Amino acid sequence: KERFAVIGLGTFGAHVARTLYELGKDVLAVDFNAEIVQAAAAYATQAVLADATDRTVLESLGIDQVDxxxxxxxxxxxxxxxxxxxxxxxxxxxxxxKALSEEHGRILQAIGVHEIMFPEKDRAIRLANRLARKDVLDFLPLLAGYTITEIKAPPEFVGRSLKDLALRNTLNVQLVAIQSGNGPTRKINIVPSANDVIRDGDLLILLGEDRDLDRLDDFAR
Amino acid sequence: KERFAVIGLGTFGAHVARTLYELGKDVLAVDFNAEIVQAAAAYATQAVLADATDRTVLESLGIDQVDxxxxxxxxxxxxxxxxxxxxxxxxxxxxxxKALSEEHGRILQAIGVHEIMFPEKDRAIRLANRLARKDVLDFLPLLAGYTITEIKAPPEFVGRSLKDLALRNTLNVQLVAIQSGNGPTRKINIVPSANDVIRDGDLLILLGEDRDLDRLDDFAR
Ligand SMILES: Nc1ncnc2c1ncn2[C@@H]1O[C@H](COP(=O)(O)OP(=O)(O)OP(=O)(O)O)[C@@H](O)[C@H]1O
Ligand SMILES: Nc1ncnc2c1ncn2[C@@H]1O[C@H](COP(=O)(O)OP(=O)(O)OP(=O)(O)O)[C@@H](O)[C@H]1O
Known part of the structure; x- marks a missing residue:
């Protein structure tokens, strides 16, 4: 059974722990705040009061064994x-x-951290870009939380029809246009039909709530 | 010209302000921490020291006029x-x-806030869901005598296709995945195809016996 260590139980850490725990994973939750550790008993297999900068303690907790x-x-x-x-x-x-800044991220990268996250920065930039745009769909930003965004067609989508992908049902985003090719051969297919198929290199123009568009980022990685 | 008020300049607020400002918008940045306000002069049209819970002050700042x-x-x-x-x-x-919790979000909704954001929660849940999935790579390290290792793409490999490199024949190692980019833009191409080309900066994830992987180190120096 997979075992995860979640070190630091602020908003981010607590949600990671809880989600893994509710998915049936073995979760070791660590924090040096007693109240937080107490609350963590509800969303972790094991909640431990410890200072994460203390290597001996981490080792004694069996952190070396987690996945x-x-x-x-x-x-x-x-x-x-x-x-x-x-x-x-x-x-x-x-x-x-979860990095504090770009510089912090570069240090983490240098020491071999595999994934570095900037959730506040990413969300802030997305919000600001949306607020700043003057779009054909200008009125849409007034629909709280909606954005028009573009992504390259993820490999998982290539060769599939819109009907088959059923983006609205599966991912709660709507494909409003597909842009194919570029320069003089650029074509844009607005309000594509159900039988249209996505091709490699297509740019997908999507409408959705930010939280749902964020999920697509995982596909598009 | 559009005018924005950014109230609270933590990681999230500072990035919103900076992005809007760099997009040429009029940004009024507000915080009650003097050092933060001082730094904000670099990314806002106007940076003001104020307590955001003081309605009189907000009014005097012209917040009623922002978009x-x-x-x-x-x-x-x-x-x-x-x-x-x-x-x-x-x-x-x-x-x-930016809400602190779902309950806080419901209060904000009740008082008429148009957009409520949970960036840490959203990102945490996405990460946890992904970690909980069983990936192709999971069982590979269990092949006895074999190792999974990562090396930076050696200069000799850059620009060449897998078919052309023929690693299995020449070096007796198998390329199981290519990781490109890093941080939020990191992509991983698992079981890459023969025509995939290696790019500068790629991380190659290789499966092979140690003695064969050792030989690659000579390349990778
Ligand atoms: N040395 C340490 N050892 C163990 N836990 C620590 C240590 N330092 C801080 N913590 C814990 O890490 C957690 C960090 O949460 P905090 O809310 O400060 O921030 P964050 O990581 O910036 O953000 P977020 O709230 O977005 O998750 C706190 O619960 C704190 O008690
Ligand atoms: N009453 C207030 N009036 C003005 N500014 C305030 C007030 N209370 C807090 N602030 C400022 O709001 C900012 C909040 O940032 P902080 O880093 O605490 O948190 P956050 O909003 O949880 O997170 P993030 O770092 O993710 O943006 C701080 O810069 C703080 O000085």
Whole structure:
């Protein structure tokens, strides 16, 4: 059975732990705040009070045996980086860390962290870009939380028809246009029909709520 | 010209302000932390030291005249909700707030906030869902005597297709995945196809016996 260590139980960490736990995974939740650890008993297999910068403690908790570690330790770069270093040295095969800044991200990358996340920054930039745009669909931004965005056709979509993909039902986003080719051979198919098929290299113009469009980013990675 | 009020300049707020400002918008940035306000002068039209729960101050700043307000005020629900209420009462047509929790979100909705965001929660749930999935790579490390290792694409490989490299024949290792980019733009191409080309900066994930992988190290130096 897969075992995960979630180190730091702020908003981000608590949600990671809870989601994994509810999916039936073995979750070791770590924080140095007693109240938080107490609450974590409800969403983790094991909730432990510990200082994540203490390598000996981490080792005694069996962190070296987990399949993945997720680190989100608050506003101090040194604390977060040190914990990531220890977890790396303990040989954990997959480490994800919520970074405080781009520079922090580069340090984490240098020490071998596998996944570095900037959720507030990503969401902030998306919001700002939407608020700043003057679109044909200008009135749409007033529909709270909706955005028009473009993504390259993910490999999983290529060769499939819109009817088959059923984006509205599966991902709650609507494909409003497909742009194929570029330069003089560029074509744009607005309000595509159900039998249209997505081709490699197509640009998909999607309408949806930000939270649903965010999910597509995973496809498009 | 569009004018935006960004109230609260933590990670989220600062990125909203900076993005809008760099897009040429008129940005009024508000925070009650003097150091933060000082730094904000670099990414806002006007950076003001003020307590966002003080309606009189907000009014004197001309918040009632902005096109949209973006509020992200930290860990206190009362502070955030009060600021949102004032901004709403001042008649700002579009208000976006970073919520602390689902319950906080419901309160914000009740007072008429137009857009409520949960960036850490959304990202956390996506990460957890992905980690919980069984990927092709999971069982590979269990092949006895074999190792999965990663190397940076050696210069000799860059620009060449897998078919052309014929790693299995020449070096007795199998390329099981190529990882390109990093951080939020990281992509992983699992079981790449023969025509895929290796790019500078790619991380090659290889399966093979240690002695064969060792030989690759010579390439990768
Ligand atoms: N050295 C440490 N050892 C263990 N836990 C720590 C340590 N330092 C901080 N923490 C915990 O990490 C958690 C970090 O959460 P916090 O809310 O500060 O921030 P965050 O990671 O910036 O954000 P978010 O709320 O978005 O998850 C807190 O619960 C805190 O108690
Ligand atoms: N009453 C207030 N008036 C003005 N500014 C405030 C007030 N209360 C808090 N702030 C500011 O709001 C900002 C909130 O940022 P903080 O980093 O605490 O959190 P956040 O909103 O949880 O998260 P993030 O870092 O993800 O943006 C801080 O810069 C703080 O100084």
């Amino acid at each position: 993945a570690a997720i680190i989100s330790l608050g506003q101090r770069m040194d604390v977060s980086t040190l914990a990531a270093l220890h977890v790396r040295e303990l040989g954990v095969p997959f480490i994800a860390v | 949209a307000a973006i509020i992200s005020l930290g860990q206190r629900m009362d502070v955030s909700t009060l600021a949102a209420l004032h901004v709403r009462e001042l008649g700002v047509p579009f208000i976006a707030v």
